[in-house]
Amino acid sequence: MRVRAASGLAVLLTACGGGTTPTDGSPPGDATSASQSKTGPLAFVDATAASGLAFLHDAGLTPEKHLPETMGAGAALVDVDRDGDLDLYFVQSGPLPFDVDRGASPKNELWINDGSGHFIDASAKSGAAAHAGYGMGVAAGDVNGDGHVDLFVTNLGPDVLLLGDGTGAFTDATAAAGLGDPRWTAGATFFDADGDSDLDLYVTGYLEYDLSNPEFCGKREPGWRSYCHPDLYPGLQDRFYRNRGDGTFEERTEAAGLADSLGKGLGAAAFDADDDGDLDLYVANDSVENRLWINAGDGTFTDGTLLSGTGVNGQGLTEAGMGIATGDLDGDGRADLYVTNFDDESNTYYRNDGDGLFTDATARAGLEAASRLPVGFGTVAADLDGDGDLDLAVANGHIIDNIHLYNDGKRWAQRALLFENDGSGHFRNATDEAGDFASAPLVGRGLYAGDLDGDGDLDLLQTECNGAARLYRKAGAPAAAPAVLVGLPPGARVRVAFADGRTIVREAGPAISYFGAGSSAVQIFGEEPPETLELRLPGHDWRTVAVPGSGRTLVEATDGQVRLRPQPPAVDSPR
């Protein structure tokens, strides 16, 4: 969330002035156009109202312009009641400065899916999941091995661990689990770092921020006060927690080799960067160098940033890392990285060249121009048009609500972006074909993909800073019903070979995007069923398994053994 170009403005435009009232959202750049297609393979329809979803994020905007207000908050697409569909968990923020006793403050919300993409507010029955912190992000996973989804929420203030019981109710297990970091934390991800089949936890620390003494940035005239540059505040160290196997954790940051993680972390994603079978860590830091931590396989890490070239962009410059998407974008079987950044920077596509080396291939991939003006946050790498490759979608929105005063070419609310992959890692800006997804400017933050209405294709959920969450249903029907693998542990790899010689590699989620958790399912689209399918669980070797048919197949992985169980379609929730 760096404010590179704007920051100077926020701090120094005291000598400047003027400005016009914005009349619409994003100004036209090479990225944007007003016309929107409502049909086509990449078109989405805003189904928020039809779905019953009505989550409204409250940033608690204040005249003091506290920096946390502009972060937005994340969401998780998780099946909390084990009925086979994706429910929605939203992190809420609220008034600032917040009171530790936040009885009257807005709470995080749980919305239960009835299987058809219709949602009911089940927050009242969600127990401790209706948590009232000043929330940032959420990570999802089964931390205690009971088969139920658990949640970890990062806050401006103590984090919380919420244990699910499989019915949509949660209990607060923070203290017992040894978590509850009181600092300003941001991104979090569950992954099996040490190959012992339980989920460890990595949490980014963001900034030291004193709510009682907010800095003044911007011009000292009514309406001109601005959010301050993150450079004004010291960064916080990230923390790594090892799961003891029972859902309790011990902090192992130093022992894991992660002591030198003092950044301003917003995103953390676990993926196999060096293709050695274990999960490495990538941390997107705000305005300082990003970090790639290479896992030795036992949950200890070495800094692979310099060698990999993923700390800065191809011009050797740090960027303001926000969201992360991982996946095989160019079809070579290796996991690539896509990182969203601030304005006057592009988002950055780090192509994985193998041997731990990456190349900034943003311009070559056709991804440069469109992302230079907006501020990117959430991002999704997913097969949105069902053609067998990973497309990219990005939620955009500035962090400075009055940025138009400081730069009349910029706006707080910005249109989303959508890029179609040609299968080789070259992208076409398909934003104008995205329908409602990119029709209106929003102060976009989180963006997550998952099949929310159970029709086989991927839908999108976007969170807005101080605005309504929006659900975008994929228009039309998928060309062919995909095979869907559910239940895979985070970072598990799936390799599928088709009769025509095509091979695709996918990693199981949840994809963290920005501050959240997308669906963990692996969707395999294709006109014809795959010939072979292989799985690789983190820390294990590839194994060939039976090719599943279309529809959902549950992958049960216990002690390295794998069993596939076809699942019936999602049923109406008992709730």
Add this chain to the structure above:
Amino acid sequence: MSIRSLLLVALCAWPAFAGQTTEEAWELWNAGERAKALAILEERLAESPHDARLRTGLVEAELSVQRFESALVHSDGLPPESAGLRGRALYFLTRYSEALEHLGAEREEQLMRAECLRALARFDELDALVVQLGRDLGDEDLDVQLLVARGHLRRGEGAQAIPLLRRVLAARPLEPEALFALGRALVRTDAREEGLALLERHRALIPLLDALDFAQRGVALAPNGAANQAGLGDAWRALVPFSPAAKERASAAYAAALANATPAEVTPIALRAARLHWEVLGDPEGALDLLALQQRRSGDVRLRVRRADYLTELGRYGEARGELQQALLDRPGDRAIEQRLERVRALEEAE
């Protein structure tokens, strides 16, 4: 050149206001009342829409304060010799395809053109432009060499890029792209250790360049602010281990800061400037002169005490004692000064 450095070029561009009709605007601009200055210029332009000089000045002014949309509007009607300004506005609005139609032949605009083509992934045209730039600016031009090196790297021709990057880096030790790209290219050859060493150097350099970037923006937007100039001096001083030329830059920035400083601002800036002379420039007399001059200006006893410390280190105990005795007159009973005085007297006696 990155978009950031090009943006800085825009910020640093000083509008070419001229003529009696804009004198008032020019005064307001210099006084920091830029919104009012722009409003006057807009009014004048509405009255005289065919005044090419006025239009050019307004567009330049708008570009310099990131009023790119306004600059674009007002650039309609620019005389041919200023048409590139429209291209600049379009460039900063990321309307690259349109910018290419308007950017002119000036060096910055040619580099913007190259950035447009790169952002649009129009690499064949970019390669042709780089060849043309080599002819226009000379193959030895460092920006041209960097662009040629980029092309090699894009095509996977690291070996061809390495000598070009070395040359750029030798001339521009603070060029982050050259340092990073060279390190990356070497890592992929058998010179892996050298490459990693360069990448470590790049890692150390980058936060300092970020700080410099921030400070330069400050000065660009409020050039008369002593605090901003001093901040720029600090940023340059931190870069001295990477570039000897940073010494002069730091010195010049501190001098500008002191020239613009109010009495209340003098002491902290003078202390930093003196430290630069003492620790970095190896110029103890310069440090002593500066402290003496600024002490007379501000009357701040801290500058006298610092001067005494330096004199003590130089073994000029008598002069140091004189400064401290004078300081005690200004601040009687100050224990820290008394202790220093006792120490200097002891050193004098020992001598």
